[in-house]
Amino acid sequence: MIELLNRIHICVGDITQLTVDAIVNAANESLLGGGGVDGAIHRAAGPRLLEHNRTLGGCPTGLAKITPGFDLVAIGIKHIIHTVGPVWHGDASASLSNTHEDVLLASCYHQTLTLALEHEIKTLAFPAISTGVYGFPKERAAKIAFGHVYHFLTQHPFPQQVTFCCFSQEDAAVYHQVIESRNEWMTSRKRVQPF
Ligand code: AR6
Numbered sequence: 001m002i003e004l005l006n007r008i009h010i011c012v013g014d015i016t017q018l019t020v021d022a023i024v025n026a027a028n029e030s031l032l033g034g035g036g037v038d039g040a041i042h043r044a045a046g047p048r049l050l051e052h053n054r055t056l057g058g059c060p061t062g063l064a065k066i067t068p069g070f071d072l073v074a075i076g077i078k079h080i081i082h083t084v085g086p087v088w089h090g091d092a093s094a095s096l097s098n099t100h101e102d103v104l105l106a107s108c109y110h111q112t113l114t115l116a117l118e119h120e121i122k123t124l125a126f127p128a129i130s131t132g133v134y135g136f137p138k139e140r141a142a143k144i145a146f147g148h149v150y151h152f153l154t155q156h157p158f159p160q161q162v163t164f165c166c167f168s169q170e171d172a173a174v175y176h177q178v179i180e181s182r183n184e185w186m187t188s189r190k191r192v193q194p195f
Helices: 036-045 047-053 070-075 100-118 138-155 169-191
Strands: 008-012 022-027 064-068 079-084 123-126 161-166
Touching (some): 008 169, 022 036, 036 047, 036 070, 047 064, 064 070, 100 123, 138 161
Parallel strands (some): 008 161, 022 079, 022 123
Antiparallel strands (some): 064 079
């Protein structure tokens, strides 16, 4: 667990300013830009991103597509992985992984990580997909994000490092809490001796 956790980081800031090989965009199905992190990424990558994305034919919710970083290549961001998170209409009292939205959000992480693996991307940063305009409950989303990233890293050498890029200290605290409680759970499981 500890060794794997060295491959997972949490930071607070603007994802377009990070020194990573690839960043993830919380896009919409058109892939033609929008507000929030999508708007910030399109502004930072420049008009060639929109031009390129017009040729992609959009992207269904839960899937992901990779593009060059365009103007972001100048600061080292070679790729952008665009994924479309679900709009939350769910029942927050349902157990985790049980709503349609949970499954779609998990798929965003899985599809993005699979593309990162195929392209041997070493360092990758995610925003908190769906937790802005799309209204996904933040703690629930962080549990899905961390659970899937952690599991994927146990199976694959790429990406070597994943950063959860949060836009506020409060959002980062949610991730820290999720990771801490998972760590405690893993430790307590190790203490249980098998018969
Ligand atoms: N860097 C890192 N995180 C950011 C940044 C940034 N520059 N800007 C916002 N966030 P959202 P969604 C955080 O709304 O919920 C767009 O219009 C933000 O605080 O960007 O998946 C798309 O076109 C929040 O925690 O994405 C879609 O129509 C997280 O990023 C729709 O919004 C996601 O918030 C997608 O909604």
